[in-house]
Amino acid sequence: MKIQDDVLAGLIEINSKVLDVGCGDGNLLLYLKKNKRIDGRGLEINQKNVQECLGKGLAVVEGDAEKDLINYPDRSFDIAILNQAIQQFYEPRKVLNELLRIAKKAIITIPNFGYWKVRLNLFITGTMPITKTLPHSWYDTPNLHMSSIKDFYNLCSLDNIKVNKSISISSNKISDITSNNMEVKNLISELGVFVVSK
Amino acid sequence: MNIDYSKINKIIINKPLKLDCGETLEKFDIAYETFGRLDESKSNAILVFHALSGDQFVTGTNKVTGREGWWNYVVGPSLSIDTNKYFVICANVLGGCMGSSGPKEIDPKTNKPYGLNFPVITIKDMVSAQIHLLDYLGIDKTLCVLGGSMGGMQALQFCSLFPNRTYSSVPVACAASHSAQNIAFNELARQAIMADPNWDSGNYFLSGKVPRNGLAVARMAGHISYLSEQGLENKFGRKLQEGEGLKFSFDADFQVESYLKYQGYAFVDRFDANSYLYITRAMDYFDLYKLNNGNLSKAFKDTKVKFCIISFSTDWLYPTEESKKIVIALNSIGAKVSFVNIITNNGHDSFLVEEPEFFQTLKGFLDSTYEDFKNENSR
Incomplete structure (x- = not known):
């Protein structure tokens, strides 16, 4: 998703040291390396993906990440990225806090379960929603802990995590999320992008 | 086997080499081979380190034994280490028996083979000797230094000692120190050699009677440790040699027995028993942790080297956990490190056999690293 890469790149300063957790095939890291000259590292569970990254x-x-983040020293990165992966962890809360131990800031993106199409899908069909950003059936989804933008905010306040910036992405439109427009953005955003720190 | 040592290329280094044991080799030989061509910007040199039983004949035909090179699956035209693209260098280790200075070679002081008068050497000594080969070839900085098993240890040691002499490194199936189990297996091998009456305290070159049985048993013990339980099961199971049932004797009834014997005795023709003692000792002494007061990260402080650590899931000689420790140590100092654990049944031997995921990982890493290194050199 090009627009998403641009949004993320816009949040990262030139020459930052970046850890992309669940970096997949490495396209985002490569994009950031080229456009932001980052010093990037990745952690990825799928070997095929790792091989692509090495290439x-x-x-x-x-x-x-749930086992290995513990091995990264405190504050060893400027930014940790968790791009649409937080919902796949057994303990997303722990991972989030680990990232903020390792990096000064974290950028978290989530597929928003509060998105109206998701809500409508469940409301009308009475079955677990299947959408563009959530393409799996309930029985084979890697997503263990779905959340809405509002849910994510609530977790941050619970753990005293500062949300420095939050961005809504929907149908390639980008807008800021604030406490005033939260209810609306929670309804109309496909993706939420958050810059958090402790 | 026709063994012809006359075809070995070697250089004589006329500079003293101070060894870890305190002794100094006033001059020493390094036997080596190269494959492919060095490009104009000297960006494509890859130094391969061989393992315990290996030699400089990485690929093609071994000019001494007439057999295939030990890394024919990996090094060659269009392979992971593509000799159309890269200039591959491999030297026989110090203490080895393929032409580099070692117990089999002539001691200039006595004009007789060194035997046990050869000083005990370490992995650090091996690597320190080979830097002279790079100097001789006019290579300031290699694209990559790499190897499996003891070759991986040399790669790690090289990066620690000479961080500015390589752009990248791929230590495969190795560890930053030898475990008690590793030492135990090596001691078993040494005891087998030394228990052979022909060994004669290492002086068998006087009688001409080689400790064949001892060395073969040593090799057999090694071989068991290179394979996984599942790998042995898949390959041999309880299959019998003749298919006629048990012979109720101590001949080789089972296929696995005859396989081991074959491996053991085939080795004797091409390897020197004293060399086996020296090289296994060097491996046992290897401990990058201790060398750095327990902190492995210190071994690579401020390193710019790009690492790719590769382990194999069923390698119980140098288990994946040992590779992970290296990854953690490198990660904790912000080094550029990648890591892949290849899922396989082939045990420690995985790096020497057909292992497509390993090949792909290595190729991807080397090719992309080469592009980066070329760009850096042209700047």
Whole structure:
């Protein structure tokens, strides 16, 4: 998703040290390396993906964030990225807090379960929603902990995590999320992008 | 087997090499081979380190034994280490028996083979010797230094000692120190050699009677440790040699027995028993943790080297956990490190056999690293 890469790139300063957790095939890291000259690292559980990353010249470790983040020293990165992966962890809360130990800031993106199409899908069909950003059936989805934008905000306030910036992406439209427009954005956003810190 | 040592290329280094044991080699030989061509910007040199039983004949035909190179699956035209593209260098380790200075070679002081008068060497000594080969070839900085098993240890040691002499490194199926189990297996091998009466305290070159049985048993013990339980099961199971049932004797009834014997005795023709003692000792002494007061990260402080650590899931000699420790140490100092654990049944031997996921990982890493290194050199 090009627009999403642009949004993320816009949140990252030139020459930052970046850890992309669940970096997939490494396209985002490569994009940031080219456009923001980042010093990037990746952590990825799928070996095929890691191999692709290595072919792109990226430094990526095959591993499981829930087990391996503990090995990264405190504040060793400027930014940690968790791009549409937080919902796939057994303990998303723990992972989020780990990222903020390792990096000064974290950028988290979530597929928004509060999006109206998701709500409508469940409301009308009475079955678990299947949409563009949530393409899996309930029985084979990697997504264990779905949340809405509002849910994510609530977790942050529970854990004293500062939300420095939050952005809504919907049908390629980008807008800021504020406490005033929260209810609306929670309804109309496909994706939420958050810059958080402690 | 026709063994012809006359075809070995070697250079004589006329500079003293101070060894870890305190002794100094006033001069020493390095036997080596190269494959492919060095490009104009000297950006494509890859230094391969061989393992315990390997030699400089990485690929093609081994000019001494007439057999295939030990890494024919990996090094060659269009392979992971593509000799159409890269200039591959491999030297026989110090203490080895393929032409580099070692117990089999002539001691200039006595004009007789060194035997056990050869000083005990370490992985660090091996690597320190090979830097002279790079100097001789006029290569300031290699694209990559790499190897499996003891080759991986040398790669790690090289990066620690000479961080500015390589752009990247791929330590495969190795560890930053030898475990008690590793030492135990090596001691078993050494005891087998030394228990052979022909060994004669290492002086078998005087009688000409080689400790064949001892060395073969040593090799057999090694071989068991290179394979996984599942790998052995898949390959041999309880299959019998003749298919006629048990012979109720101590001949090789089972296929696995005859396989081991074959491997053991085939080795004897091409390897020197004293060399086996020296090289296994060097491996046992290898401990990058201790060398850095327990902090492995210190071994690579401020390193710019790009690492790709590769382990194999069923390698119980150098388990994946040992590779992960290296990854963690490198990660904690912000080094550029990648890591892949290949899922396989082939145990420690995985790096030497047909292992497509390994090949792909290595190729992807080397090719992209080469592009980066070329760009850096042209700037």
